Amino acid sequence: MILEFERPIKELEERISGLHRLAGGSEGLQVEISRLEEALDAAKRRVYSNLSPYQRVQVARHPDRPNFRAYRDALTEDFYELSGDRLFGEDAAVRGGFARLKPELGGHPIVLIGHDKGADVKARVAGNFGMAHPEGYRKVGRFYELAVRFGLPIVLLVDTPGAFAGRQAEERGQAWAISADLMALSRAPVPVVSFVIGEGGSGGALAMCLADYVGMLENSYLSVIAPESCASIIFRDPGRAAEAAEALKLTARDLKDHGIVDEVLPEPLGGAHNEPEDAIDTVGDALGRVVSGLSEADPETLVAARHDRYRRIGERAMQDGTA
Amino acid sequence: MDAVFTKCERCGQPIYEKDLGARFNVCPHCEFHYPLSAPARLRLLLDRGSFEERDSGLLAGDPLGFDGYEERLKKARRRTGLDDAVVSGVGDLGGRRVAIAVMDFRFIGGSMGSVVGEKVARTIEHAYAEELPLLIVSASGGARMFEGVYSLMQLAKTSVALSRYVEGSWPYISVLTDPTFGGVTASFATAADVVIAEPGARIGFAGARVIEQTTRERLPEGFQTAEFQRDHGMVDRIVHRLALRGDIERLLGFVA
Structure with missing residues (x-):
């Protein structure tokens, strides 16, 4: 494409x-x-x-952009996949399990979880284009618990258009499932490291990026709402998505400037889909560095620091009329 | 004599506005629950004169410089007399002190921006520090788009605050009213020990219209109502607004 x-x-x-x-x-x-x-x-x-913000959104959605599987295969070895939420079913939109970082990245055992958009049409449909159902969020919640139980860092690769607007997702309580994941990440006494590698859509993304470190590839985005939906609600015209993308300040650079994420990871010229290996190496370098840096941290200190980070986030978005 | 009357949108019967106000916006004929402002909700739930507002005076900035947001804020402040879409503090419910936050749908659709998230988080922290039961009444269309990713981060902010509170043994009771959607349901509103909903309240993550547009599915009768959510295992109890105070008082008798 x-x-x-x-x-x-x-x-x-x-x-x-x-x-x-x-x-x-x-x-x-x-x-x-x-x-x-x-x-x-x-x-x-x-x-x-x-690139304009909306052009970056298009790059983030590019079908040839390296996906979860590419990162998994290049950066870890011995991925031991686990399945199911133990309540309802399995959800191919997110995958996860135990893995070991490659020796050159430090060789740490981790729990690796990522949205799987799939490399071909069949896999894309099976994974609902990376949009999890409640069983997906609950599966992820199970993996968070396993990581805590065995003291392993949680590594998250975010690439989802967002939560799924569907009847069954509502019937099975997706809001409840997302809030449970947020609560689990809030108190997990292990390092939580998150990379937005493509799309970071709304609550679906946040359920996997309440973290000690959030890195974003240069052309990925993180937003409370898809620009098209924002345009149809605020401007009553989905055709004004480019304007909405501009207004939402959803690019990696914007989010770094606003103090929401920690690092912008540069992509090769022409975007990650043109030189996938380069983009994957960049994420790998950051991953190895961050996991090594956090692996010695005291668990309680980690949780306290994570608490303070999100408790203070966006202080500048308010004015205190009493001050 | 105040003799202004209106017609019930649900049953079509005429209602004196005075009667509607006295019944906290519940139709005397068909019991339909209309939205209730935060000040009226506090009168409904708390012992007379016991409410002490906290953290008032926090005002939304316009962190992204989003076109039109300042005007919307000014209009909403003028129209409601509120600073933002939540009023919070401490008060007594049946003689028992509680920390309480109540959302107001009239203020930009009860949307959650930085001020709503901050006041909810501070209410949770008051409850934690003063060892009080926590009561949050939600009414929200979801995240406040004008604050972009800042509004998304309020889900994280309220979750970290709540995760500390639930380490203690004080109860968190969440009351969902019409409508409660989006970022509010995906964070603090559903992460409670007990979830109560008002009859007929529409509760969910994505709204019915968006689902129909996205999937072209025809949605069943009563989709996303409080009753639907209870039948799907998501809500503990459905409680009539005029019985709500007594119901929470009973519950606190067990857990507080």
Whole structure:
């Protein structure tokens, strides 16, 4: 899939590969090829250093963006998957289990949990496009308990459009399931580390990012509502999503500036979907560093610091009329 | 003599507004529960003259510079006389001291922004510090979009405060009224020891209209009503508004 604003880049890439084919082994077209490669680099820089918030949302949703499975396979070994909420069923929208970070990332055993958008159409449908049902949140809650029981850090990879607006999700109490996860993370006496790798939609995302550290890839987003929904409610026009995305301040950079997240993780030029390995390595470096840093922390100190972090968050969003 | 009357939206019968006020906005003919303001709710629940407001004077800023938010806030403050969508403090219920926060749907749809989250968190902390039962009455359309991710973070803020409170042995009672949705149900409103709802109140995460638009499903009669939530195991009891104070008093007799 090619995003509208990526079209000039793709055209240049096609022309370059066409010339490479024509040139074969000869050097005759090298000058022209070099010229186009320079133009390509400039175009990438121009487009990708000026993405609007809504364009970033589109990059965050790109089907070729590296997903949970890619990070899991590249950054951990011996993933021991667990399933089910023990109450109703299994939910493929989120996956989790025990894993060990790769030796070069410190080799720590962890509980790894992530939204699984799936790599092909079949998997996407099975995982409801990364939108969990209540059994998904409750499964995640079980994994939080297991992590606490065995003293393992919780590592979360967030990539969800949000909670699911569906009849069954309501019948099975998704609000209750989300609030239980938030309560569990609030008091878990183990390190909680969260990365927003793509979409961070509303309560569905928050159930997996109330954490000691929240890192966001440069083109990921975290928002209380999808820009399209915000536009239809506030502007009564879903077509004004770009405006809503701007107003919501949902980009990684905005959230860092507002003190909501800890770190913006730079993506390769052209976005994570163009150079998946680069993006995964960047997340891996941060993951290894943060887990190592937190693994020695005293459990009670961790919980107290997490409490203070969220208790104070957004102090600047208020004025005290009594002061 | 105040003889203004109105027609019940539910049963169509004429009602004197005076009668409606005396019954805390419950129709005398069909018992339909209309929304109730936070000040009236405090009169309904607490012993006369016992309410001490806390943490008033906190005002929402406009952290994102969201177009139109300042005006909405001013209008809501003027129209309701409130600072924001929650009134909180301590008071006596049947002679027993409680920490209490009551939401008011008239204030931008009872939406939860930084002030609502802060006042709810402080109420929880008063209850914790003073070893009081905690009572929160919700009425909310959900998160306050004008505050963007700040409103989302209120779910986290209230959850961390509550997680400390529930380590103690004082009860947290949540009362859900029409309507309670979104970020409020996904955080403090459902994480209680006992969840009570008013008859007919609409309670859920996503609203029925959004679900119909998203999934094109036809939703069953009574979807997301208090009765539906009780039948699905999500709500402990449905209590008529005029019986609410007595019901909570009974409950506190067991757990406080």
